[in-house]
Amino acid sequence: MTEQNRRLVLAQRPTGLVDESTTRLETVPVPELEEGQALVKVRYLSIDPTIRTWMDDVPSYLPPIQIDEVIRSGGVGEIVESRSAAYQPGQMVFGMTGWQDYVVIDGGDGAMQVLPDGVPPGMAIGILGVTGMTAYFGMTDVGRVADGDVVVVSGAAGATGSAAGQIAKIKGAKKVVGIAGGAEKCAHIVDELGFDEAIDYKNEDVAKRLRQACPDGIDLYFDNVGGSILNDCLANLAMRGCVVLCGAISTYNSDEPPPGPSNYLTLLVNRGRMEGFIILDYLDRFPDAQIEMAGWITEGKIKSSEHVVEGLEKAPDALNLLFSGGNTGKVIVAL
Amino acid sequence: MTEQNRRLVLAQRPTGLVDESTTRLETVPVPELEEGQALVKVRYLSIDPTIRTWMDDVPSYLPPIQIDEVIRSGGVGEIVESRSAAYQPGQMVFGMTGWQDYVVIDGGDGAMQVLPDGVPPGMAIGILGVTGMTAYFGMTDVGRVADGDVVVVSGAAGATGSAAGQIAKIKGAKKVVGIAGGAEKCAHIVDELGFDEAIDYKNEDVAKRLRQACPDGIDLYFDNVGGSILNDCLANLAMRGCVVLCGAISTYNSDEPPPGPSNYLTLLVNRGRMEGFIILDYLDRFPDAQIEMAGWITEGKIKSSEHVVEGLEKAPDALNLLFSGGNTGKVIVAL
Numbered sequence: 027m028t029e030q031n032r033r034l035v036l037a038q039r040p041t042g043l044v045d046e047s048t049t050r051l052e053t054v055p056v057p058e059l060e061e062g063q064a065l066v067k068v069r070y071l072s073i074d075p076t077i078r079t080w081m082d083d084v085p086s087y088l089p090p091i092q093i094d095e096v097i098r099s100g101g102v103g104e105i106v107e108s109r110s111a112a113y114q115p116g117q118m119v120f121g122m123t124g125w126q127d128y129v130v131i132d133g134g135d136g137a138m139q140v141l142p143d144g145v146p147p148g149m150a151i152g153i154l155g156v157t158g159m160t161a162y163f164g165m166t167d168v169g170r171v172a173d174g175d176v177v178v179v180s181g182a183a184g185a186t187g188s189a190a191g192q193i194a195k196i197k198g199a200k201k202v203v204g205i206a207g208g209a210e211k212c213a214h215i216v217d218e219l220g221f222d223e224a225i226d227y228k229n230e231d232v233a234k235r236l237r238q239a240c241p242d243g244i245d246l247y248f249d250n251v252g253g254s255i256l257n258d259c260l261a262n263l264a265m266r267g268c269v270v271l272c273g274a275i276s277t278y279n280s281d282e283p284p285p286g287p288s289n290y291l292t293l294l295v296n297r298g299r300m301e302g303f304i305i306l307d308y309l310d311r312f313p314d315a316q317i318e319m320a321g322w323i324t325e326g327k328i329k330s331s332e333h334v335v336e337g338l339e340k341a342p343d344a345l346n347l348l349f350s351g352g353n354t355g356k357v358i359v360a361l
Numbered sequence: 362m363t364e365q366n367r368r369l370v371l372a373q374r375p376t377g378l379v380d381e382s383t384t385r386l387e388t389v390p391v392p393e394l395e396e397g398q399a400l401v402k403v404r405y406l407s408i409d410p411t412i413r414t415w416m417d418d419v420p421s422y423l424p425p426i427q428i429d430e431v432i433r434s435g436g437v438g439e440i441v442e443s444r445s446a447a448y449q450p451g452q453m454v455f456g457m458t459g460w461q462d463y464v465v466i467d468g469g470d471g472a473m474q475v476l477p478d479g480v481p482p483g484m485a486i487g488i489l490g491v492t493g494m495t496a497y498f499g500m501t502d503v504g505r506v507a508d509g510d511v512v513v514v515s516g517a518a519g520a521t522g523s524a525a526g527q528i529a530k531i532k533g534a535k536k537v538v539g540i541a542g543g544a545e546k547c548a549h550i551v552d553e554l555g556f557d558e559a560i561d562y563k564n565e566d567v568a569k570r571l572r573q574a575c576p577d578g579i580d581l582y583f584d585n586v587g588g589s590i591l592n593d594c595l596a597n598l599a600m601r602g603c604v605v606l607c608g609a610i611s612t613y614n615s616d617e618p619p620p621g622p623s624n625y626l627t628l629l630v631n632r633g634r635m636e637g638f639i640i641l642d643y644l645d646r647f648p649d650a651q652i653e654m655a656g657w658i659t660e661g662k663i664k665s666s667e668h669v670v671e672g673l674e675k676a677p678d679a680l681n682l683l684f685s686g687g688n689t690g691k692v693i694v695a696l
């Protein structure tokens with residue numbers, strides 16, 4: 027092999043947003059394949075808020091990324107060489123690639139899946155991938171969205187939030203309100219994605235607008251952001267309302283533990299439930315959900331959009347987009 | 362009628378603990394009974410933390426007590442006169458009496474229940490009443506306590522907490538840890554009530570002791586207190602752990618919204634659930650639970666104790682006992 031692998035490793039743990047000191051670009055030779063292995067040329071990286079949490083040295087649902095380790099990330103790539111019966115050169119695969127040009131995979135353990143024919147790579151890591159599955163299982167299995175529900179979704183112009191809101195409508199929600207930052211995103215989720223109403227948290231009083239938009243309270247709040255928006259939604263929770271904890275993007279760059287939701291006692295008075303989930307627990311149920319989701323895509327019932335950033339070296343900037351709100355839809359880095 | 366009814370009405374809403382300005386003792390004539398009514402001479406008042414929350418002018422699961430209205434309270438009394446076929450003089454009844462010597466009840470609406478033979482009045486408003494039922498349904502229905510669970514209960518020497526911990530043991534919990542204030546209460550719950558371990562929050566580092574007592578995390582935390590203890594338990598929640606929100610006694614006397622539990626994101630990372638309940642929702646299931654509870658009492662599997670305060674005029678002080686931690690077991694005012 028003469029190929030060189032460019033990769034971004036964790037140089038030092040960030041405080042706040044990642045910057046040029048967080049990652050280091052290294053170039054190392056691509057190793058010779060052993061029997062049973064295959065070589066993947068990475069084409070697209072899936073940029074997800076959770077990557078930022080893995081950079082902190084705190085216990086979470088996966089171990090922290092270690093210093094000098096390649097940044098952990100989902101992605102899509104192409105098999106360019108194979109000594110495994112499971113993979114043929116030319117096949118597209120998706121799974122955990124890391125922020126790098128090449129990854130050697132072991133054919134035996136199913137570490138990466140072959141992309142089905144006709145599925146665009148962006149969808150494999152977006153609406154049909156972990157992002158869409160997070161929206162699906164969070165809304166249906168954890169949130170148990172039901173006919174007639176009043177649903178609020180934060181981060182509603184983001185990849186997961188936009189899918190979550192559309193799934194709620196498909197599943198019979200009476201009203202779906204999205205919270206997003208800026209007039210453009212708010213228009214997008216209402217005009218393009220079919221949300222009933224949007225709240226612009228950058229320019230509106232969220233607590234007041236929630237009371238207007240949901241006068242009988244919120245039956246299901248799908249929380250991607252945490253912080254004050256979570257607290258405002260708790261204050262307006264309907265009887266037996268539910269908060270699905272999907273993420274807390276407003277807190278991921280903070281060194282301090284965030285202030286907790288002081289309105290949590292509405293859970294008591296209103297017999298509410300607040301529940302978290304991690305999508306990795308649902309891997310065995312992905313196939314059925316992907317079939318249902320693919321059907322909705324075909325029927326035009328659910329739309330997804332991508333925000334593509336070019337170049338491996340731009341991956342840290344792409345990650346920061348999620349926190350500045352610079353994206354609409356799924357952030358993908360094209361290599 | 363020549364009887365006079367002494368009653369405590371809400372004179373002004375308290376800030377913090379109730380004091381002499383909160384209630385006003387009035388004496389008014391007992392009204393003539395109308396057809397279908399009965400007169401109850403109140404014998405015992407049930408003193409519960411929730412009474413303090415009803416004194417605030419904030420929405421809750423029941424309307425606030427109005428100024429000049431009798432303080433709302435459960436109690437036990439004796440029928441002393443009846444123009445209702447449903448009640449006979451000499452019968453003991455329990456239900457909502459208010460803080461007063463006499464209450465006129467309407468026989469038709471089942472507002473008060475006749476005390477079954479052999480049930481001591483203290484038990485009717487304690488372990489077999491709302492207090493015990495709160496522990497029962499909180500632990501079983503909301504908390505879904507299961508064989509092998511590690512359970513933590515705060516307010517563990519109080520009426521509800523002490524019952525909750527014992528019910529957890531009966532239902533198969535592997536370990537039940539009680540959090541209480543002071544060495545005496547801690548000894549009581551371990552030596553008398555069969556808790557496996559006690560943490561003295563007044564003299565010990567709760568977070569550290571929780572890690573020692575529950576090295577594999579907490580499967581079920583039954584929260585009576587809120588505040589920092591809730592936050593410490595969240596930090597130590599086991600995978601798929603559950604927090605049952607029963608009360609938040611540490612916050613009821615505060616004018617400010619309490620700080621929220623900043624460790625709530627363990628609910629996400631550990632796939633946890635935090636859920637509140639109000640015992641009024643379970644009224645129709647009381648009879649079966651009371652039969653089960655009565656069986657445990659007879660078999661000596663569950664113990665309850667009472668802290669009796671004498672005199673109607675002492676009811677406000679009795680309420681404050683709950684917040685100073687001056688009681689062990691159920692606080693009752695004997696009239």
